[in-house]
């Protein structure tokens with residue numbers, strides 16, 4: 001009888017321990033640079049889609065965390081350092097309007113693409129520029145490590161000024177410290193919509209190539225990648241991604257041209 005009682009107690013104890021560990025939810029850490037509306041930004045008043053963070057990528061990350069039954073943590077850092085943060089293990093995936101590039105594929109794996117973009121030039125309303133060729137000899141603000149930075153450095157004779165944050169490049173433009181900013185289309189559009197009297201957009205699709213955003217994970221993280229891909233596919237098929245884009249741009253964004 002005593003043995004049976006002991007056994008029961010033991011089973012109970014095991015059950016309690018197992019129950020506790022079962023309740024501990026895993027944590028999944030999104031790396032992003034929250035200066036890139038409509039994709040990631042700090043919400044006005046601090047009430048975002050997740051904590052203080054909002055935007056299409058944040059909504060996507062919330063879905064990814066739900067699919068993994070995990071708690072989402074947002075790691076907001078300089079765009080330029082995100083791939084190193086991923087490799088170093090301080091984040092689990094990058095959702096930062098990151099374009100699939102051959103050189104990035106040497107360091108990370110990308111999900112299926114979820115958004116198409118192109119680079120736009122943002123210039124003061126009365127600028128004389130009209131094409132990407134006019135960037136030659138100009139002061140051009142970009143965000144460091146981005147496709148805009150790569151384009152201006154490799155294809156023009158501009159004086160390139162890389163900023164850590166996209167918001168700093170736009171601030172420099174409004175203050176007249178740079179002649180143009182080269183940046184992703186939807187982000188450019190949103191900023192110009194907010195400053196319609198002072199700024200305008202130049203599109204030069206002949207100069208700037210098509211880009212596709214994807215989520216990045218470390219090599220070997222196949223289960224995570226499979227989950228992310230199925231979340232993206234679901235959100236594409238249900239129309240949720242398109243709805244989110246509309247929502248975060250109030251319908252005024254321009255993804256490609």
Ligand code: GLN
Pocket residue numbers: 033036079096097098099100143145146147148166184211
């Ligand atoms: N899409 C661009 C890139 O991947 C810019 C991304 C960003 O600044 N968040 O380089």
